[in-house]
Amino acid sequence: MLARGALAAALFGAAAAHADSALQAGTAATFTALPGGQLVSNAYIDVDGSAQRLDVKVNATGGDVDLFLRYGSPFPDSNLSVDLINREAHYHSVSSTSNEAIAVLPSSNMPLRAGRWYIDVVNGAQNPSDAASGTLVATVSSTPQLGSIQLDFGNPVTNSDPTQSCDDSFWTDATPATPIGGNTGTTLGQQRQFALQYAANELVTQLQIPIDITVHACGAHLGGDANSAILAHAAPLFYLFSDPDLPLNPLPKRYTWYAISAATRLAGTSACGLVGGPCDGVNADEIEATFNEDIGTSGVIGGEKFYLGFDAAANPGHQLDFVTIAMHEMTHGLGFFGLVNMDATQGPVGAKAGLIVSGNSATIAYENVNLGPYDDIYDDSVAIVNGSAYTQFLGYEVNGAHDAARAAALTSGPVITQSGQYNPGTQTGLRYADAGTATSGANANAGLAAPADFPSLYAPCDQSASATCAPQPSSSLSHTIQSGDMMNAFYSGLNLRSMGLAVPMLGPVGWSNATAAAPAFAVPFPSNWFDVAHNGHGFDFQVVGHDTLGRDVYLLTFYTYDASGKPEWYQATGSIVDGMFLADLQSNGSTLYRLVYDNSAQGAIAYHADSVAGSVVIDFNQASQAPACRNADRSGASLLGVMDWSIGTDVQQQWCVQPVVTLAEHAAPDLNGHWYSNSDAGWGFELLDVRDAGGGAPTVVVYAYYPGANGQPTWATASGKLANNTFTATLQQVANGYCRTCAPPAQLSGSAVGTITLTFDTSGAAPHGNASISASFTGGSFSRNNDPIVPLSVSTGP
């Protein structure tokens, strides 16, 4: 394949010493005329153990400056791409402006702790002449700081359906008003603004929200009649998840929906900083809360008005308490919301939410999705309780296997009849199984033995419409049943100011201020890896060196088939960073590339990379949560990874890979690895050497790669027993190979194409051997006789 010397030079020759730049806390560093496509590389700030907050900000004019932050080890300083920098970043702020900010806290996913924090500032402008000038400053604080909930009273939206409009005049109503209950506003609009800000401040104080988030505050004509009316509605503006195609490393759970407000808190930046795009208008908002402008008019609830005072005790009692309603609704907007489907008209009850993607747009769906379905972070803490036993509401499952169990749990509470009777005090089988919530003083069940101490969630068996037990869409699951709790589905007239259970329950959703443990990243290991759903394809994954930071450098050889089913292979090298394989960028812009041979297979082999664009990333972290890993039962796999690859027009494909052989299954002496001839580079093989559990001869499987017809890269496999350090077997090629995006055949079949003979000498410190291979293909053959071979692989670890 490659001359080892050349490979070593490639891997290590570019290992220039890092030219890192120290920042002084609180002192701005200036950059001037940073061209588009260039970056400030590896500035850093040292933080000691007393730090409670690290703020990194860049403020610039011109260009499109983005900010990236990484703990512990520097960003790469060669083969640089925004994609690679972003993948290695523990935090980023990538809006389309040149003003970016990141706050890191002890409770962040990569928690603030003593050590060195590295900063890259990239001018992502396409045109080099679009230069940016500005300052970079890092500030360290030893005391926690509170953020704010800012209210966006502007940015009205007009919709032909007035209930869908956002009317800012609700907040500017000049009708004179008498100050009441601590609200000093002198007009109705002013009192509404003050009351909403009071409610927002209560949330900030009680949750100790450390960052700034913004609520799009709206009025709308939501109507009503003498006996009923909508008072307000709210929701997160959107949900998002992290996966290998959009790595959002601040989010602790991959492949899991987060409300944007909670995601920005975890990311320590703004919504636009986290997901990109402009930061103006509603793009800067995380929650939308809308209040009914018709409340207070004569035809609606008898003209009943909102009570706009801050002081709950001053409320005469029969009025609609604005602050309580606003706190309840905005708490939903913070992510107090389960996303499992409860509406049979929208899809299977109990199903998780995924997306139907078409072009650049995506729409939520609960079935027939082409992206997902995904867990959501609220439901991640929910349990199904049955007596003293309980199971996770979500959990690991294959193809929605637990939809029915979730559906049953969603109706495990008391019956609601046509007359609407309901006993709200009855515990349900749907509980919030979070330890912090169970022990919270806000929990009336605290002190009971688990799972009885888990607070119940609202989960009635609604038979008001038919004899069939149905959940109440979204009223179930996303509310408590605890009497007097703000997030009780029925919080009538309580004039609450305490968030109650919502404070601990929002912890695992993203609002916990407890010091977080440093994330534990997966540790992959050399083997042949494959996806059981794409059997017959696979890749050799071997350590061939270590980078300047001591990280394992892997060579990946992807054994696969072209569009017509012919065997071919691709290749990549890269380092393991935080449990991910991040492939090196090549000068042709690809990270996964195909070699083709330039000359006769019988002479010295020459080759070059062809022009097919390719990329590969493998994320070994939390892969069992990925939809790609839930299309088949993989519960027996020792480790899973999500291989995200693109080749040509097949883009962003995600396969769930697992090892064929674990390290514990290696034979002794261990011949596993990638072997080649260092005097005849261009062909070689992967060897799996598996010990026999009964003490017999090891089983050997070989994947050999070599030049095929017309210089095309091809491969074949052989298997058998290793006897007296010798292995001889027939080379087989898969005869019914299938394209990477095609459905696999019922069974793979092979045809003999040649033979391979290997002999090994393991008597010395460095194993070596000889190989003979003879393989035929249409129009020619490839053969070698007694080539000396050595392992290309090296040991893992520094």
Next chain:
Amino acid sequence: MKFAFLLLLAATATGAAATDAPLTIKALDAPATSKPAASVRRMSAPSLSETRVTRDADGRLRLDCKQKANPKVVQERADVRAKQASQP
């Protein structure tokens, strides 16, 4: 693997303003086109929480939070279904 490729490493260390920390400036080796693309990895809230007030027979007001499908999402989904139905 950089076997035959000579990667462009246009790294130059430049001094910033004299009073500031010297910053190291480098060039990207790939066009800066690969910002995180979030448009198809997000969704609007499928439901809105909705607090409603009802006057009971005894004249007292009762609040409850019932949530409803987000009208914007309902419309999006209807559009997708219509598109799927129109495809052969």
